Amino acid sequence: MQHAQQASVPTYKLFGEQAPWPTPEMLHCESIAARSASHNWQITPHRHSGLFQILYLAAGSAEVHIDGNSNRLVAGQLMLVPQMCIHGFRFEKNAQGCVVTLAYPLIRKLAPQAGDALVGLTSPVACTLGDGEAYLPDAFEALETEYRGAAPHRNQLVESLLSVILLMVSRRCAQTQPPTALARRADCFPAFCELIEKHYAEHKPVSFYASKLGVTAAHLNSLCRQVVDRSALELIHERMILEAKRNLVYTSMTVSVVADTAGFADPAYFTRFFKREVGMSPREFRQQAGTLQV
Structure with missing residues (x-):
């Protein structure tokens, strides 16, 4: 893709959307296919203000371009994207996974101590799930299901599942830095x-x-x-x-x-x-x- 012929890099709440979210929640969760399939499995460079994004790739692969650097993401990996990082993705067709986008105040609410490692991130981080994190794929799948649903106790379950994900992701970040x-x-x-x-x-x-x-x-x-x-x-x-x-x-x-x-x-x-x-x-x-x- 050649240089964007535009006044500035688009800043979205979610890729392709300028309107406010339809709910007052500080969270959005969807499958990779939900947005990427309609864009030919390609998300062009953009950024988010005040939002932290977690991309979990369950199957397939993706080319990740963040702030001019390119990396390859494979099944079983996570990508953490702090606010205002310019990022774009080209997914393998029919790639599977989950994209969680949440506001920083929600991170502080659900993981007030462990969340500091995430809030303090100023550059993206890619990591591979280990053997001790084998339940995280199920947590992402359950989070997406509960988020889209309206069953009793939906909000509490969404926050509980998201807390587990944030704590585990924060632990992984902590392992890369001195205590x-x-x-x-x-x-x-x-x-x-x-x-x-x-x-x-x-x-x-x-x-x-x-x-x-x-x-x-x-x-x-x-x-x-x-x-x-x-x-x-x-x-x-x-x-x-x-x-x-x-x-x-x-x-x-x-x-x-x-x-x-x-x-x-x-x-x-x-x-x-x-x-x-x-x-x-x-x-x-x-x-x-x-x-x-x-």
Whole structure:
């Protein structure tokens, strides 16, 4: 698929939908085929604001494209997609599985402690189910069935099944990080990530974020270095650069418009900033990105 000829990457509640969800729930659950089959088994690049997505592939395979990187997903694997990651899928025909999309407040409600590992994710994670997780496919199937149904105690069962899935997925995330980092992350790192998402284009100083979190700038910097080995300012800059990269790859915006979207009034200063962080100019990066195949 060539570069999207559009002003910006579409941000959906669900792929292809701009209207509000028909129910007040903070959850949506459906089979892979429910949406993909009508789109020739291909979901073009898009993103979600304020929504976390879990894709479970039960049968078949899929090409996954997230923020310009490509991976192959096979049966028995999960893909966790945090908010605002640009993602697209090309599924093998008749692929089977489940896609769960939920709002971040629901994660905090159902898994207030274990959920910190998920809320703090800023990049996608793929993982393979282990022998001790053999019941998870049944949990996904039961969740989809209960979600579509209207039997007694439907809401309680949906939340219980989703809690099991979230706890197991969170445990898998925890296994990839040192316990000390997770303990500190549970403090305020997820909240800092959410604040960056809201304010990165405003070019706020680290002191602004620290004040919002009720900590000192020095404490916030120390926390970030302990969790991800980068300073708070580096994380803010990374988010600014990521948005610029996404717009350069997935849209036809001019460099000047990309700069303005990232909060830079001076395109020349944006170009210098981008080159310092990335090692090449925005135009060179766009040329190197070339044609995306989704």
